[in-house]
Amino acid sequence: MSSRRAAPGPSPFGAPQRRAIHDPNESAFSRFVREQIFAPENLPGNISILTAVTVFFGGIAAIRTWGDLMIPA
Template sequence: MARRAAPPNAGPGYYNGTPSRGALTDPNESFFSAFLREEIFAPEKLPGNLSILTGAAVFFRGIAAIRTFGELIIP
């Protein structure tokens, strides 16, 4: 069976792994600000980032509570 060709201007049929930057980005933007915009504050990644932040906050609050009130636990 013959294989059909891709439609014109379809682009590659594989994932190239490079993130596509939006057309409205500043070409002189620093790496750190691009990282914050694309990974931290991106709307599609915000729920996961909030989940990580909540877990870290509960962990460190637990450590602070044990260090503060640890004497009450020991009989």
């Protein structure tokens, strides 16, 4: 039996390499939004967090709106 080496390319366990864009006129907030919120490697996790927060506050709004219908009369 012979062992095979993995094909050259990006590792599935490492972070993808991307080039940083440095704009001297960019504020710290806009740099944070670009690098942490809208970065392609962070987007799936951020969408999961946004979905969870939306469901949580949607549940609160639903109970406040229709909560009296859950109490037996």
